[in-house]
Amino acid sequence: MLQIENLNAAYGKVEVLHNISLSVPKGKVVTLIGSNGAGKTTTMRAVSGMIQPTSGKISLNGKAITGLPSNKIARSGLAHSPEGRRVFATLSVTDNLLLGAFPRLTFGREKGDVPGDLARIFELFPRLKERAEQQAGTLSGGEQQMLAMGRALMLNPDVLLLDEPSMGLAPLLVKEVFRIISELKGRGITMLLVEQFAAAALEVADYGYVLENGRISVHGPAGQLKNDPAVKAAYLGAAH
Amino acid sequence: MEILAQLIVSGIALGMIYALIAFGYQLTFATSGTLNFGQGEALMLGALVGLTLVGHMSYWLMLPLVLVFGALQGIFVERVGVLPAIKTKSEFGWIMTTISLAIIFKNVAENVWGHDDITFPSPLPTAPIQFLGIRVLPMEILVVVGALAIMLAVEMFNRKSIYGKAVVATSNDRDAAGLMGINTGMVITFSYALSSMTAAFAGVLIAPLTLTGSTMGVVLGLKAFSVAIIGGLNSGMGVIVGGLILGIVETTTGYYVSTGYKDVPGLVLLLLVLAIKPSGLFGKSVIKKV
Numbered sequence: 001m002l003q004i005e006n007l008n009a010a011y012g013k014v015e016v017l018h019n020i021s022l023s024v025p026k027g028k029v030v031t032l033i034g035s036n037g038a039g040k041t042t043t044m045r046a047v048s049g050m051i052q053p054t055s056g057k058i059s060l061n062g063k064a065i066t067g068l069p070s071n072k073i074a075r076s077g078l079a080h081s082p083e084g085r086r087v088f089a090t091l092s093v094t095d096n097l098l099l100g101a102f103p104r105l106t107f108g109r110e111k112g113d114v115p116g117d118l119a120r121i122f123e124l125f126p127r128l129k130e131r132a133e134q135q136a137g138t139l140s141g142g143e144q145q146m147l148a149m150g151r152a153l154m155l156n157p158d159v160l161l162l163d164e165p166s167m168g169l170a171p172l173l174v175k176e177v178f179r180i181i182s183e184l185k186g187r188g189i190t191m192l193l194v195e196q197f198a199a200a201a202l203e204v205a206d207y208g209y210v211l212e213n214g215r216i217s218v219h220g221p222a223g224q225l226k227n228d229p230a231v232k233a234a235y236l237g238a239a240h
Numbered sequence: 241m242e243i244l245a246q247l248i249v250s251g252i253a254l255g256m257i258y259a260l261i262a263f264g265y266q267l268t269f270a271t272s273g274t275l276n277f278g279q280g281e282a283l284m285l286g287a288l289v290g291l292t293l294v295g296h297m298s299y300w301l302m303l304p305l306v307l308v309f310g311a312l313q314g315i316f317v318e319r320v321g322v323l324p325a326i327k328t329k330s331e332f333g334w335i336m337t338t339i340s341l342a343i344i345f346k347n348v349a350e351n352v353w354g355h356d357d358i359t360f361p362s363p364l365p366t367a368p369i370q371f372l373g374i375r376v377l378p379m380e381i382l383v384v385v386g387a388l389a390i391m392l393a394v395e396m397f398n399r400k401s402i403y404g405k406a407v408v409a410t411s412n413d414r415d416a417a418g419l420m421g422i423n424t425g426m427v428i429t430f431s432y433a434l435s436s437m438t439a440a441f442a443g444v445l446i447a448p449l450t451l452t453g454s455t456m457g458v459v460l461g462l463k464a465f466s467v468a469i470i471g472g473l474n475s476g477m478g479v480i481v482g483g484l485i486l487g488i489v490e491t492t493t494g495y496y497v498s499t500g501y502k503d504v505p506g507l508v509l510l511l512l513v514l515a516i517k518p519s520g521l522f523g524k525s526v527i528k529k530v
């Protein structure tokens with residue numbers, strides 16, 4: 001489904017990613033764990049076209065998407081819920097969600113049942129339904145996170161990238177976010193998940209990669225990584 | 241009292257023209273953070289192209305053609321002047337390029353239409369309508385109605401259509417809009433088309449009330465810029481209020497002080513607002529403190 005081979009990326013002259021290779025098979029949840037500044041967000045940005053990789057190959061559904069602008073990659077079926085939520089503050093909750101379906105409402109992606117999907121998003125996130133006509137900028141952090149996820153889902157994506165969906169949320173909401181991720185997994189949605197709560201991420205994921213200073217250091221089935229002494233010591237300690 | 245009421249009414253039409261040009265500044269600033277400093281020249285070109293067209297057809301038939309011309313002119317400015325600057329991330333390159341293009345447009349107009357100001361035939365009766373002792377020109381009413389109509393149309397487009405929402409999304413967060421599958425480069429080009437289109441429309445609205453000529457845009461563009469700063473580069477309502485204030489202050493200054501000073505209030509207002517409230521009266525803070 002999503003295939004990354006020898007990906008390198010940089011900000012100006014500072015190289016951040018070194019030969020990243022990973023794959024997200026159809027219907028699976030793959031998690032990318034690593035400390036702050038390891039390059040998780042940069043990996044996601046390079047995949048969705050927010051930044052141009054310096055080299056490497058990225059393919060979606062067997063088609064190369066390397067170097068395409070983000071709008072074309074979205075039209076190819078990749079949704080990215082970015083770090084920091086990035087909701088459209090002056091637009092209503094409903095408009096934010098409709099924009100998630102922009103390629104379906106215009107061209108480039110099968111239209112399907114947009115109003116029906118909107119209703120299903122409101123079922124998944126009842127708080128958003130209550131706030132449907134409110135400006136997104138006035139929502140709480142947790143609600144904005146729900147909105148960012150809902151907006152990404154509105155694409156009917158082939159692959160969903162979630163970058164730290166629980167960032168800055170109260171413990172109860174973090175639990176809620178993970179409950180929703182499990183639910184989405186149950187629906188067969190293919191996901192690449194970045195999370196600070198590595199233990200919880202490995203719990204829901206099928207497979208995991210550990211990123212250290214822009215390099216993949218360890219990877220394997222989630223159950224195996226959970227019990228890997230090195231991974232445990234570095235990422236699954238009491239702080240996590 | 242009656243004189244003051246008359247001056248206010250006369251100021252409204254002029255004020256709506258300022259508002260319309262200022263609205264054009266807002267459109268490109270929202271999507272790209274850049275402004276077309278040739279907005280006055282877009283107005284001038286619209287008026288002169290309109291003048292040539294009304295030699296062959298009615299004013300009303302000319303309007304849609306001038307709108308199309310304005311849009312194409314805006315696309316040209318964006319592609320030639322602004323896009324290269326955005327691509328190379330040159331923070332102030334667009335200032336130089338839009339000013340340079342404005343000078344070129346002015347020169348071209350001088351060569352095509354000459355140096356002299358020309359009267360623009362009025363599509364409406366030129367006799368004023370009397371109302372409670374106040375005289376209003378039919379053309380002044382058309383200016384107000386036309387300006388409000390086009391601003392309302394843009395506002396409705398932004399609120400109701402998915403493409404309009406894509407424009408607003410691009411103004412909110414360009415990168416996130418790209419993730420939605422929105423071609424934000426196209427949105428910026430579109431906003432330039434819309435911006436020059438409103439300026440060209442302002443040109444053919446004001447032309448029958450004033451004179452038409454290659455220099456008509458310079459002062460209008462500058463004063464509308466002060467209106468955009470006063471009204472806020474982000475807020476739609478602000479430019480209408482700002483435009484009306486300036487229009488009325490100008491006609492009253494022209495009467496009570498001297499017509500020789502009628503251009504002064506706009507520029508003084510600009511200096512005052514920049515000194516007191518750099519973000520404009522209504523908008524959010526946009527100008528970085530240095």
Ligand SMILES: Nc1ncnc2c1ncn2[C@@H]1O[C@H](COP(=O)(O)OP(=O)(O)O)[C@@H](O)[C@H]1O
Nearest residue numbers: 011014016034035036037038039040041042043
């Ligand atoms: N916009 C940026 N410009 C320059 N450097 C950046 C930028 N974003 C991230 N970096 C740097 O790239 C490295 C990886 O960052 P990031 O991908 O955000 O890490 P993570 O998401 O794993 O915390 C860090 O050293 C960070 O400082």
Ligand SMILES: [Mg+2]
Nearest residue numbers: 040041042083
């Ligand atoms: Mg990050």
